[in-house]
Amino acid sequence: MKSHLLFFDIDGTLLDERTGKISNGTKEAVKEARKNGHLAFLNTGRSYAELDPKVMEVGFDGVVCGCGTYVTYKGKNLVKENIEGEKAKKIISLITSCKIDALLEGEEYFYVSKKTSNEKLLLVKKFFGEEVNQKSRFWEEKNPEFQKMSIWLNEDSDFEEFHKALKQEFMFIKRASDFYEVIPKGYSKATGIELLVEHLGMEKEHTVAIGDSANDLAMLECAGISVAMGNSKPAVKEQVSFVTKNVEDEGVAHALAHLGFV
Numbered sequence: 001m002k003s004h005l006l007f008f009d010i011d012g013t014l015l016d017e018r019t020g021k022i023s024n025g026t027k028e029a030v031k032e033a034r035k036n037g038h039l040a041f042l043n044t045g046r047s048y049a050e051l052d053p054k055v056m057e058v059g060f061d062g063v064v065c066g067c068g069t070y071v072t073y074k075g076k077n078l079v080k081e082n083i084e085g086e087k088a089k090k091i092i093s094l095i096t097s098c099k100i101d102a103l104l105e106g107e108e109y110f111y112v113s114k115k116t117s118n119e120k121l122l123l124v125k126k127f128f129g130e131e132v133n134q135k136s137r138f139w140e141e142k143n144p145e146f147q148k149m150s151i152w153l154n155e156d157s158d159f160e161e162f163h164k165a166l167k168q169e170f171m172f173i174k175r176a177s178d179f180y181e182v183i184p185k186g187y188s189k190a191t192g193i194e195l196l197v198e199h200l201g202m203e204k205e206h207t208v209a210i211g212d213s214a215n216d217l218a219m220l221e222c223a224g225i226s227v228a229m230g231n232s233k234p235a236v237k238e239q240v241s242f243v244t245k246n247v248e249d250e251g252v253a254h255a256l257a258h259l260g261f262v
Contacts, residue, residue, distance in 0.1 A: 001260060002206055006033060007043040007064065007193060007219055008252065009211035010055055013229055014042075016247045027058050029253035032262040034059065041196065043189050045181055045215045047105030047147055048072075049135040050128050064192030066105060067173075067183045067215060069147035071192050078195060080107060081184050084145040091149070091166075092139055098162040100153060104139060106146035111139040118152050120179075148187075153178045173215050181215055189219035210255055212236060212247070227255045 008014050008030070015022050030040050042055070043064040051063070062073035069081040083091065088104075095102045101118035104111040112125050129136020137144070153159050163172060166182065173181040189209075197204050209216070209223035212232040220226040220239050228237045230246035237243050244255035256262045 001036075003202075004038045004225075004261065005193070005196060005200070005202055005207045006030075006038055006040045006256075006261065007189075007207065007209045007223065008040065009213070009216050009219075010042060010044045010046060012212040012231060012247055013210055013216075014058070014247075014252060015052075015055065018248070022055065022058060023248075023250060023253075025250040025253040029250075029256045029262050030058050030060075033256050034061070036261060038261055039200075041192075043192055043209065043211075043216075043219055045148075045150075045189075047110060048107045049110050049133070050105060051133075052128075053133065062196065064189060064196070066147040066187075067181065067189055067218075068187040068192040068195075069184060070107060071195055073196060073199060078199060079192075081147050081187060082106075082145055083147065083184070084143070088144050088146070092144070094162060094165055095151070098158040099156045100151050100159070100162055102152070103150045104144045104146040105148050105150065106144065108145070109135050109137045109142070111137050111142070111144040111146065114138045114140050118154070121152055148181065148183045151180050151182060153180075175214060189216060190222035191218075193219055193222050208259065208261075210244070210252060225259065227259075 011017055014026055034040050039061040041062045042060050045067050047066045048070050064071050071079040101116050101121050103121055125136045171183050171185050193207055205224035207223045208225040209219040210227040211220055212229040226240040228240040228243045229251045245251040
């Protein structure tokens with residue numbers, strides 16, 4: 001079989017969010033696919049700073065992070081969309097005035113406010129910032145450099161004003177009633193695939209994307225072969241070539257075997 005580029009989402013795809021683990025079956029399937037001549041890439045909404053070492057230990061040829069805003073191949077950086085300096089300060093000022101909780105996600109660190117009391121955001125900070133890779137910083141103490149952001153709303157938030165101020169430059173992906181990923185326009189998980197296809201001189205028909213959520217739709221629509229996890233929402237399953245098993249039922253391994261990569 002001709003070499004393919006395989007793109008994997010992390011949360012809900014490679015990693016079972018209920019257990020926080022990647023199964024041995026998934027690890028072995030990715031390893032075998034690479035041994036068989038295919039290239040494996042993470043394609044995730046997480047920033048590079050939020051990559052868990054246990055995910056990286058699976059073994060990948062490169063990463064597409066921050067919904068396409070940061071891309072590497074064989075350790076070489078191909079794309080990095082940096083938001084920093086005055087632009088970052090203006091965004092933080094807007095976050096504060098609109099009473100929004102935010103996670104600013106970058107290559108070296110991710111940033112939160114000292115003042116946040118959002119429970120979900122504090123869990124992210126504790127997990128990645130204290131338990132996994134010590135990449136958390138307060139934006140009040142260190143000038144942030146980031147590629148994308150995630151925001152949480154509360155009853156006092158002025159989302160309308162926030163969206164109005166940024167909608168010309170940023171795309172908003174609604175993940176829950178109170179949760180959005182906010183990404184610079186011109187980037188997506190699909191643009192990461194397109195960049196690597198061009199960089200490696202491949203054909204898009206020889207790409208495979210496996211995901212489970214709304215921020216995976218762009219890469220699923222872009223790839224030559226698209227796979228939804230069994231635990232995906234119906235809107236995701238409707239957009240794909242094949243629906244595999246749930247993450248807890250070795251969905252990734254099942255998909256790679258079904259498609260003939262292992």
